[in-house]
Amino acid sequence: MENIFYRIEKDLEGGRKKKACNRLRNLINQFPDDLSLRKKLGQIYFEAGFLDEAGKFWILSEPDDKEMENAVEIYKRSLSYSGNAILKDIVFRGDKNILSDCAQRALKDLENDSLKKTNHIPEYKRKYKQESKDDHQLSFLNKIGIALLIGIIILIPILGIVKLFELIKLLLN
Template identity: 35%
Template structure:
């Protein structure tokens, strides 16, 4: 499917509240177009809807305006240079990066990995840094997105507070019990999820 058409479907998924579907589409696009920093940025935005700072930091790692807390969360979860190489899912030489900052970041990660392992490593050869990978589930399971979390993730803290003002209720997930806050009836109803304007996450039209 062409890139533009897939991004249009991502926009439609977000508008309809199908956040997990939008995430999967963007993951596929990043895999197919690993050098496109805009796709990585959009994927980071979706991970913010889940409150997943580490994966938001993962996909913003090559951007100069990345969030320091998200970067720290990424580096904590993927604590070795080899794990960071794998997580960044880059292919080809650093010279293919669109910005000098991205090139510097990837060069720093690759150099640190080579120094730690004592031999050269390559983005296109995962076997070259396999010894630096431990048997560990590096990507935490995604928590369910909530309206207040989504609003906060797109920079609407006041709206998120309004959405959560009705008080929490308890719901059980497979791993833990979580607070899910109902949406205020006064919130604007748009795109299927009351109070959520998913158009905030749409890519700007060319």
């Protein structure tokens, strides 16, 4: 991950903000629980002058200053303060239970607003599945099953040819 942060810094130094933003978005998809990634992406957008986009990524962060609060307010206003629209736009795929109190409160407020106005709370599953030992074992068993299937497919014609030769030998004698 350090390598990716190094690349992001080099992209920013080289003026390739879009590339840096794309790298950060990919990291956010891989590590949705790490709000520092969202905060960093928000900072890049803020420095580029995209206040509403900065607010989108800062909405779950504890505001450090008036600029952050202002950007979040601009973002909320751009989506008409709709909890449903904001939840669909920020697409949080992480575990809400491990977030800070501020982030949990922000999500809860958005969810309550969405439920009140639309009777629906958008939920998103993780994009990248964390591999567990059970998945690894299942994968190993799948590999063994495929190897056995290939072995049987190869073995059946060979056995058929051997039996055919035995039958021909029996008929010729």
